[in-house]
Amino acid sequence: MSKRGRKIKPSAASPPLIFYRCPKCKREFNVRQEAVQCEAGHLRVVSAREVQYTVKPYPFTVEVAFNNGEKRIYRAEDLGG
Ligand SMILES: [Zn+2]
Numbered sequence: 052m053s054k055r056g057r058k059i060k061p062s063a064a065s066p067p068l069i070f071y072r073c074p075k076c077k078r079e080f081n082v083r084q085e086a087v088q089c090e091a092g093h094l095r096v097v098s099a100r101e102v103q104y105t106v107k108p109y110p111f112t113v114e115v116a117f118n119n120g121e122k123r124i125y126r127a128e129d130l131g132g
Contacts, residue, residue: 056086094119 056071070079071086075093080086094117101110102124109127116122 056080056083056090094121 058069058071071083072079073086073089075090078089097116097118100114102114103110103112105111112124112126114122114124
């Protein structure tokens, strides 16, 4: 079986229900194909570029490029770095 839509073994105490978990967001589905589609719907990071620094060592804002061609600015407001 491929990595995508992995089966999750039920614990001994629970009834033998099969769930499939998206490895990206951890949502669980009864149908394997839905978990595969969920994983495929998450964008992947292609590259990141620093945009702005403060006095801290880490950049305050970075521009992230995704595999759908879009770019977004991420801000390190809560990272403390
Ligand atoms: Zn997902």
